[in-house]
Amino acid sequence: MAIHYEATDARYLPRYIDIELDELSSAGAIAIDGPKAVGKSETATRRANRTFYLDRDNERELLQANMDALLVDEDTLCIDEWQHLPSVWDAVRRNVDKHVNTRYLLTGSATPLEGVDPHSGAGRVISLRMRPLALSEREGTTPSVRIADLFSGAAEVFGTTIFSLNDYATAVCETGLPGIYRQSPRLRRQLIDAYIQRVIDRDVPDQGLMVRKPESLRAWWAAYAAASSTTTSYTKILNAASPGESSKISKDAALGYRDILAKLWLLDPVPAWFPNRSPFKKLTATPKHQIFDPGIAAALLGLTPEMLVSQEPGSWELFGQLFESLVTLTVRAAGQVAEAKVSHLRTQGGAQEVDLILERYDGKVVAFEVKLKPTPTDRDLRHLHWLGQQIGPRLVDKVVVTTGTDAYRRPDGVAVVPLALLG
Template sequence: MTQPAQRPADTYLHRYIDDELDALLPDLSAIAIDGPKGVGKTATASRRTDAILALDDPAIRSLVAADPQFHLSRADTVLIDEWQHLPEIWDAVRRAVDARSERTYLLTGSASPQTGGDTHSGAGRIVSLRMRPLSLAERPTTDPSVRITDLFEPGSTIRGHTEFTLADYAAEICGSGLPDVRALPPRARRAALAGYVDRIIDRDIPAEGISVRRPASLRAWLSAYARATSTTTDYTKILDAATPGDSSKPSKATALSYRDILTKLWILDPVHAWLPGFSQMTRLTQASKHHLADPALVTTLLNISESSLLSGADGAAELFGRLFESLATLTIRAAGAAAEARVFHLRTRGGTREVDLVLERYDGSVVAFEVKLARTVDDGDVRHLHWLGEQIGPRLRSKVVLTTGSDAYRRPDGVCVVPLALLG
């Protein structure tokens, strides 16, 4: 007698967005999970649904278009996967929510909703959550001991030890947070990341109705943006860096159209400036910090490897530090969202004061982070954190320096020193 085939072991990695869904699904009828291709949106959503409408399949898309209400009624919980291939399904879900349907809908998409046209915003009916590549804390290589949720509580315990090395951080930066990509051997992973970038330029952008007459110019602009990771470099300078000495370079309007479409596809993921309410702080810059969705896309665009980051060559340490901050930003954004908090950065005009990352919770309380590609921390590293505390008082619940060291501890001045591998 033939034995039934054994199902493979469940290799699903728990994500912070699972915690958000656990908290929201009992009370909300429709949730959209947004994010770039390959971050695991379908894998996460499908674990919670009874029926899947895969709208990237033309045959299924035609069936759903013919009778959307019937297909939305097929099960108690329905996943509409890659909904942007049939934009009118967004309004169909909104109408179902308005009609107080007892069903639950999850929508996953790799492009933000169209503005204008027939697609309703869904405000008040469809709640959007952002899903990003695996943060360092979500990867099986780490075991966090310092929780972001605890940093909002007074006197939280700061402890833990990690064997993570500088080489490990370089490997995680280059290894990608895209679940299927990071599981590949190194050469296949590099090929997959290169193909991911090619697809953005050659297929995903044209699929949004944007004609790219000079793909090489778009790639050069995206590479220049990648080189500006974790900085507030002006877009004019990014354009100039993309086309040095090119008299036929794209116009500023064309470059801004690149920015807008890549943001819509969730490939650009800037950190916006913090403009705090109920504060006397003035002269703050409003420029955003530049980030791509995955630090590995930066290394792919710039032809940077783990050994390059560790080489000590001119400029390598600076780029490594900015990519380390980008990796830290991934974790703080993911864990912060589960704690109902959003990530910003703070910089005064002229750059005399700067805090790398500011995590603000729904109630206005704040955790501030400095990110240092170093194993040790001195008084100079914490001066801006103390300055921020003087400005906003008890709203600042924790001051944190993220490092590449081995141990988490609290300094006598109250600043928490936490290796990035221990933050979660």
């Protein structure tokens, strides 16, 4: 592992966000946002003297009845699923203003329906996004190329991995959910299906959306999953969700599904890049679609590892899209530690595209291309070189992420890195 966090529980997998929490230890309050089951509670509660689980009626009522006293009772308090008691947000914010000695960790799996404006915590509550396990956070990988080092402009690129195409297909389908991915294949499939059904049958209604046809929501979500790593229009996604049906759900209804899943952090689109001091005249504003976890996307589409590597035309194309989803998950998690944000670049008409742009707080950029093959060609890298011509020294490194076995730097300066070695 590339992470060196001291874990007291041998079963606990150290996370990139642990590094951030260590570096931000003097912050008065930190909100950790993300979908259910990505490990927010396990990570936060290990750091707390006491935890209130607000998805439990008795603990929610206890805290609501005596909030002023209980919120200053310990050195570090974890408030789990805080959105079930929105008033706790403002109470924490006020305590941070008062400089009380208590430190707060708030975890949330959904944005609250009402009663709080999360922006009201600006300057007081730091927000961190927690996603499923990146490949480099999972057991069995030994990352040798660090994203933080790439920003130096002289990163050493080395390492060998035994990860095969079959291993990447398995990594896509197993999910990055800590309580699921370690399980046997049959149990894992059951747990993934139960996760999806819970979203549709319980989590969505809990957000106030009554779905008359739950199967329509699942079909729309699956169509969105089929658009992973693309900029497909919502109209095409809607048509894909109801093929051959004369009475399709309206676009407004489909966008309602999208919004509610976004509130649950279950969609994780990659925004288009609009750099400051931009030399670009015509960039598309369309985000690149991503489900929060490629394994959930694969399950929604009924894909197995064997189907992905079969090289059947439809499955092979989806394997490429979901492999990019897995790369995106890894680059986002490791990039966040380096204070860098992920976007993508596409000129209008698609003449030039760069799969992932990682821009640090100081404007430095690392650009990534993703290829589902072991060795890239010169043609595969032409857009990386084009970007370098456009932004000059701001582009400090160019990387193509592959399924090969060795990491190395080409004579033209491009780093070739198998995903299993990137961390």
